[in-house]
Amino acid sequence: MFTMRHCLWAINFWVLFCFCSVGYAYSPREVINLNREWKYMQGDLQGAEKTDYDDNNWETIGIPHSFSIPYFMSKDFYTGYGWYRKRVFFTERNLSGKIFLEFDGVFQEAEIFLNGKFIDRHCGGYTGFSVDITDAAQKGDNVLAIRVNNLWQPTVAPRGGEHVFSGGIYRNVRLVLKSSTYIGWYGTFVTTSGLDVSNGKYGIVDISTEICHSEPETGNFRLVSNILSSEGRIIASAQKIIQLKGNTNQVVKQQTERIEHPFLWHPSHPVLYKLESLLFKGDELIDREETSFGFRWFEWTKDHGFFLNGKHLYFKGINVHQDQAGWGDAVTDAAARRDVALVKQAGFDMIRGSHYPHSPAFSKACDEEGVLFWSEAPFWATAGEKKDGYWTASAYPVRQEDCKEFEENVLQQLEEMIRIHRNHPSIIAWSMCNEPFFTAPETMHGIRKLLERMVARTHQLDPTRPAAIGGAQRPLGTERIDLIGDIVGYNGDGSTILDFQQPPIPNMVTEYGSTTSDRPGEYIPGWGDLQKNDAWKGVEWRSGQAIWCGFDHGSIFGEEMGKMGIVDYFRIPKRSWYWYRNAYANIAPPIWSVSGIPARLRLEASQYTGIRADGTDDVQLTVTVLDETGRELSNSPAVRLTLLSGPGEFPTGSSILFEADSDIRIMDGKAAIAFRSYYAGESVIEATSPGLEPARVKLTFSGAPVYQEGETPQVKNRPYIPFALQKQHKMQSFGLNNPAFGSSAAQGHATGYAADGKLDTWWEPENSDRKVYWTLDTERFLMLDEVCVRFAGAAPYQYKIEVSENNKDWIVVSDKTGNHVPLDSDLIKSDRQVKMHYLRISFPHSERYVTPKLAEVEVRGQLY
Known part of the structure; x- marks a missing residue:
C-alpha cells in the first residue's frame, strides 16, 4: 500500500537524486555585483572617507571606471588621486557571517575605508584582491570609500613600461557574504592526472581547497567535491571530514576516482568541466563554490616545440593589451570576450597577455573560446631615460633602500596572478617578465636574482606549469637572463640573433612585427623580424610565435607607437587582420570599401x-x-x-x-x-x-533597476579634452639594448653587440657578406639631434648613415663612403629637422672596403 510516508520518502529520494546527479542549485554564499551607482571625484580630498562627508556634487559613475574617461590614445594622462564612495545596506542576518569586498583590479594603489575606518591597502594595479570588512560593518546604511592613486612609485612594479597607466577602479567590484567558515578567496586549485589522460582514456582530478575557520572554537566539517560534466551531470566526487581549530586556515587535499574517457580541452574543442565544492557543518550546507577547469596536458620541448594532448602544435600567437577606445582600461567582461573572439576568428590560437595579468574574465574567455594563454607578471621596463619618477625608469630600483620592498611587491603580484588564474586550462605558462634588461646597468645583478626568486616561487605555487622569462633577448654574452626559467620568449631581433638560435631550453618568439599603420592599412602580414630566412614559417625547435600586436593601444610614447595592432583602437579590423584570417582560418577577405557618393x-x-x-x-x-x-x-x-x-x-x-x-x-x-x-x-x-x-x-x-524617464539620474556629458602634461623637450638617448638587425653576423659578433653598452664587444658581418648593413630600431619616434658611432679599433671605414620613420623610406644624414682616414668613432650632428624611428649604417663593398667592427651606436633626439 502506497502511504503518505512512502510519498515523502519518494520526494526526498528524488531531491537527493537531483542533488547527486546535477549538483546543488542553492548556495548560502551571496555574491552581489557592486559596480552600479558610485560617486566619484578626481583629486585628493581631505575627509572623504568620513560618513558625513558631502558628496552630492560628485559625479555618479559606474564601475569599470578610469580617471581618464574619455580616453583616445593620448600619450599623456592624469596622474594623482581619485576618490570613490558608495552606500551599502546590511541586515542583521548579513552581519552574522563574514563580509568581503572583492576587486578584480584597481590601478594602482587602493586604500579601503568603511564607515570612516581604515580597513586595508593594496598596491599592484593588475591583480585582484579581497578585503574583509566584517568588523567595520554595521546594521543599516554603511559608507564605503576608496582612495585610489596611480602615482609612479619606486617600490611598485612595473617601474617602467610603454603603455599608459591610467588610475581607477577599472575592473569589477563584488560584495561577498559568507558564513564564518568558508572556502577562501580563489582558494581552490584543480589539477588533472592519470596514467592515460594523454589520450583521453581516463583522468583523475586532484583538488586542493583552502578552508578558513573564523570561529574561536574547534569544529568538524565535511567537504564534498563533485565533478560536473558540461551538461551539469555529476561524474565523480570526493569527500573528506576535517577538523579545524579556532581561527585557522587549512588546505584540504582530495582526489576523485577515475573518470572514464574525459573530453580533452583543445583550441579546436574547448570542453570545460566544473568542480562543485560543498562545505557542510553537520547536515547544513554553509558554503558552495563552482570552479571551471579542463582536462588537458601539454609539453614544451627544446628540440621539437610544443605538444598539446600528445600532438605537436606550432601555435600562432598574438600580443594583447587591455585598453579600448573611449573607456581606456575600464573595459567590461563582454568587451574582453570580444577581443578574444576577434583573435580566434582570425585563426590565431594563442595570446600573450602583454605585459601584466589580465582580468579573470579575459582568462575565462580564452578557456571558452579555445585560445592558449601566456599569462605575464607586471615586471617590465622600456627604453628611455632611466630616472626615477616616471614609467621609463630602470626596471629594478637604483636605490638600495627600495630593493627589498620592490622585490616583495613583485612576488606579491606574481602570487596573486597565479592564485587567481591557476584553474584556467588555457594558461600554458606563467611569464615572469618582459624585457627587464631595460634597467640601469648596475642593477643587472638584482634583476637576475629577482628572476631566480620568481621562478622558484612559481614552482612552489604551481608545479604544473613552466616559469617563463619573457622578452629575454638581452643582455648578450655571459649575463644572459634567457636561461633562468623553464622556457623563454624572445622579442624582436631575439628571433634572429645567433646566440638565441636553438637554445638549450624550450622557447618561442614572444614578439615579432611591430608594424605601424592606420586603418585600413595594407593587406599584408607583419612578419617584420621573422622575415629573415623565412623564420615566419616556423622551425622545428621553436614552439610558436606571437605578433606585436593584436590591438592598437595607448602609449606613453605617442599614438604612432600605439598603432601597431592588426585591429584598431575602436576594435575595427585593419586589412592585415583579414590577411591573417585568410592565411590561418582560410576565410577570404571581404570586398574593400571604395570611394563613392554617400547616401x-x-x-x-x-x-x-x-x-x-x-x-x-x-x-x-x-x-x-x-x-x-x-x-x-x-x-x-x-x-x-x-x-x-x-x-x-x-x-x-x-x-x-x-x-x-x-x-x-x-x-x-x-x-x-x-x-x-x-x-x-x-x-x-x-x-x-x-x-x-x-x-x-x-x-x-x-538585470538592474528600471530606467524612469525624468527620475533616473541623467548621465553627465564628458567632453573629450585630451589631457596634456607640460611639454618637456628633453634630449634622450637610444641604442642601448634596442633591437638591432644586420645583413649577417660573424660567429661571436651578434648584431646586438653594437647596442649593448660595451666597447669590448662588437658586431661584424660574415666574410662572404657583400651587402653589409646594420640597422637599429629605436622603438620610438623622435626628432634626430645626433648620432654617435664607435668602432673597435681605428680603420678607414667607409659607410653611409640613414634614418627612416617606416623602415622603407630613408634619408641620408651622413655619407662617408669616400672616407680614407682611419677613425675609431664618429659624431654626426643633424643640421635639420629629421623625424626617425630606424637608423641604418651601410658599408658598401669596394676596393677600399674594410670589414666593419661596430662597437656601439647611440642616437640622441627628442620624442615627438
Whole structure:
C-alpha cells in the first residue's frame, strides 16, 4: 500500500537524486555585483572617507571606471588621486557571517575605508584582491570609500613600461557574504592526472581547497567535491571530514576516482568541466563554490616545440593589451570576450597577455573560446631615460633602500596572478617578465636574482606549469637572463640573433612585427623580424610565435607607437587582420570599401537584447557609410551617435561625434564604440550625418533597476579634452639594448653587440657578406639631434648613415663612403629637422672596403 510516508520518502529520494546527479542549485554564499551607482571625484580630498562627508556634487559613475574617461590614445594622462564612495545596506542576518569586498583590479594603489575606518591597502594595479570588512560593518546604511592613486612609485612594479597607466577602479567590484567558515578567496586549485589522460582514456582530478575557520572554537566539517560534466551531470566526487581549530586556515587535499574517457580541452574543442565544492557543518550546507577547469596536458620541448594532448602544435600567437577606445582600461567582461573572439576568428590560437595579468574574465574567455594563454607578471621596463619618477625608469630600483620592498611587491603580484588564474586550462605558462634588461646597468645583478626568486616561487605555487622569462633577448654574452626559467620568449631581433638560435631550453618568439599603420592599412602580414630566412614559417625547435600586436593601444610614447595592432583602437579590423584570417582560418577577405557618393548610414550592434546593466556587459556599435545601393564606402563624413531615449552612456556621455581628423575617428567609412548602461530598459540610439539618411538601433538592457524617464539620474556629458602634461623637450638617448638587425653576423659578433653598452664587444658581418648593413630600431619616434658611432679599433671605414620613420623610406644624414682616414668613432650632428624611428649604417663593398667592427651606436633626439 502506497502511504503518505512512502510519498515523502519518494520526494526526498528524488531531491537527493537531483542533488547527486546535477549538483546543488542553492548556495548560502551571496555574491552581489557592486559596480552600479558610485560617486566619484578626481583629486585628493581631505575627509572623504568620513560618513558625513558631502558628496552630492560628485559625479555618479559606474564601475569599470578610469580617471581618464574619455580616453583616445593620448600619450599623456592624469596622474594623482581619485576618490570613490558608495552606500551599502546590511541586515542583521548579513552581519552574522563574514563580509568581503572583492576587486578584480584597481590601478594602482587602493586604500579601503568603511564607515570612516581604515580597513586595508593594496598596491599592484593588475591583480585582484579581497578585503574583509566584517568588523567595520554595521546594521543599516554603511559608507564605503576608496582612495585610489596611480602615482609612479619606486617600490611598485612595473617601474617602467610603454603603455599608459591610467588610475581607477577599472575592473569589477563584488560584495561577498559568507558564513564564518568558508572556502577562501580563489582558494581552490584543480589539477588533472592519470596514467592515460594523454589520450583521453581516463583522468583523475586532484583538488586542493583552502578552508578558513573564523570561529574561536574547534569544529568538524565535511567537504564534498563533485565533478560536473558540461551538461551539469555529476561524474565523480570526493569527500573528506576535517577538523579545524579556532581561527585557522587549512588546505584540504582530495582526489576523485577515475573518470572514464574525459573530453580533452583543445583550441579546436574547448570542453570545460566544473568542480562543485560543498562545505557542510553537520547536515547544513554553509558554503558552495563552482570552479571551471579542463582536462588537458601539454609539453614544451627544446628540440621539437610544443605538444598539446600528445600532438605537436606550432601555435600562432598574438600580443594583447587591455585598453579600448573611449573607456581606456575600464573595459567590461563582454568587451574582453570580444577581443578574444576577434583573435580566434582570425585563426590565431594563442595570446600573450602583454605585459601584466589580465582580468579573470579575459582568462575565462580564452578557456571558452579555445585560445592558449601566456599569462605575464607586471615586471617590465622600456627604453628611455632611466630616472626615477616616471614609467621609463630602470626596471629594478637604483636605490638600495627600495630593493627589498620592490622585490616583495613583485612576488606579491606574481602570487596573486597565479592564485587567481591557476584553474584556467588555457594558461600554458606563467611569464615572469618582459624585457627587464631595460634597467640601469648596475642593477643587472638584482634583476637576475629577482628572476631566480620568481621562478622558484612559481614552482612552489604551481608545479604544473613552466616559469617563463619573457622578452629575454638581452643582455648578450655571459649575463644572459634567457636561461633562468623553464622556457623563454624572445622579442624582436631575439628571433634572429645567433646566440638565441636553438637554445638549450624550450622557447618561442614572444614578439615579432611591430608594424605601424592606420586603418585600413595594407593587406599584408607583419612578419617584420621573422622575415629573415623565412623564420615566419616556423622551425622545428621553436614552439610558436606571437605578433606585436593584436590591438592598437595607448602609449606613453605617442599614438604612432600605439598603432601597431592588426585591429584598431575602436576594435575595427585593419586589412592585415583579414590577411591573417585568410592565411590561418582560410576565410577570404571581404570586398574593400571604395570611394563613392554617400547616401545613408548603417548602424549595427554586437547584440540587441539581454544586455546586462551591471558593468560586466556592454554592446559594440558600428556605423558604416553606404551609397544608395547599400555598397560600403571609404568616404568618412562626420557621424554622430546620439542616445535618443532610455538608459546608457558612451564614454563621452549621451552622444559621441566621429570625425576624420579627430582622435575620435571615422576612417575608411567606419566608426565604432562600446555603449553601456547601469539601468534596465530599452535604449534607442541614432546615427546621423549631414545630408545622409540616418539609422537607428534599439537595445534592451536588463538585470538592474528600471530606467524612469525624468527620475533616473541623467548621465553627465564628458567632453573629450585630451589631457596634456607640460611639454618637456628633453634630449634622450637610444641604442642601448634596442633591437638591432644586420645583413649577417660573424660567429661571436651578434648584431646586438653594437647596442649593448660595451666597447669590448662588437658586431661584424660574415666574410662572404657583400651587402653589409646594420640597422637599429629605436622603438620610438623622435626628432634626430645626433648620432654617435664607435668602432673597435681605428680603420678607414667607409659607410653611409640613414634614418627612416617606416623602415622603407630613408634619408641620408651622413655619407662617408669616400672616407680614407682611419677613425675609431664618429659624431654626426643633424643640421635639420629629421623625424626617425630606424637608423641604418651601410658599408658598401669596394676596393677600399674594410670589414666593419661596430662597437656601439647611440642616437640622441627628442620624442615627438
